[in-house]
Amino acid sequence: MKEIVSGIFHxxxxxxxxxxxxxxxxxxxxxxxxDVGTGDAAYEAVAGLDKPATVILSHFHQDHTGNMTRLSPAEVLCGARTRKHLGQGTPVENVTEISDGVLIRVQPCVSPHAPGCLIMTVNDACTFLGDLCYARPGTGQGEAKGMYRVLKRMKTEYFIQSHRTEDLLQGKETVLREIKDYFGI
Ligand SMILES: [Zn+2]
Structure with missing residues (x-):
């Protein structure tokens, strides 16, 4: 487990x-x-935390939620689609703020990747997107336009996307440009 920003571990x-x-x-x-992943390293890191955990699930796909079958966090926040898939969790339908020494903001966002995605911002600086922006070429342009509008308005410095092997912290403008180019909007 590596600390990528003070107080944020990966x-x-x-x-x-x-x-x-x-x-x-x-x-x-x-x-x-x-997100909780499916692998043992992710499971052990989350199960070994020495304070109660609030789990925020970006979307229902198995690679992001699989370890939920063997974890019992104090609270689970997710989209309605994820709740249906898992049979547990509190659906987040509006921007939800949690102040706990850090400022956490969880909100739904339309996505070309999957229905019912959530994104999370920490201290108005780092926004975690999960797989929000990923789609097969030529698909999801309508959703991508809505997503672009939401992300452009966000108060944040970095967007952090899942499944990247390098450049984890991408500047907000860089990601907005990538979205425009990829979806042709
Ligand atoms: Zn996915």
């Missing part, structure tokens, strides 16, 4: 078997865990 994604990145933010009373 367990990298794994490709075989596919497991998403896991990000752990330390608050005063709790840890805030963005």
């Amino acid at each position: 367990i990298p994604s794994v490709s075989e078997p596919l497991s998403s990145d896991v990000f752990i933010v330390e608050g005063e009373k709790r840890f805030y865990v963005f």
Whole structure:
């Protein structure tokens, strides 16, 4: 587990078997865990936390949620689609703020990748996107336009996307430009 920004820890994604990145933010009373992955390294990191955990799930895909079958966090925040898939969790329908020594903001965002995605911003500086921006070429342009509008308005410095092997912290403008280019908007 590596500290990528003060108080934010990272367990990298794994490709075989596919497991998403896991990000752990330390608050005063709790840890805030963005996605839980499927692999043992991710499981052990989350299960071993010494404060209660609030888990935020970016979307329902197995590589981001698989370890939920063996974890029992104090709280799970997710989209309605993820709640249906898992049979647990509190659906987040509006911007939800948590102040716990860190400022956590969780909000739904339209996505060309999957229905019911959530994104999480820490201290108005780092926004975790999960797989939000990923889509097969030529698909999802309508959703991408809506997503672009939401992301452009965000108060943040960095966007952090899952499944990247380098340049984890991407500047907001860089990612906005990539979205425009990729989706042709
Ligand atoms: Zn996905």
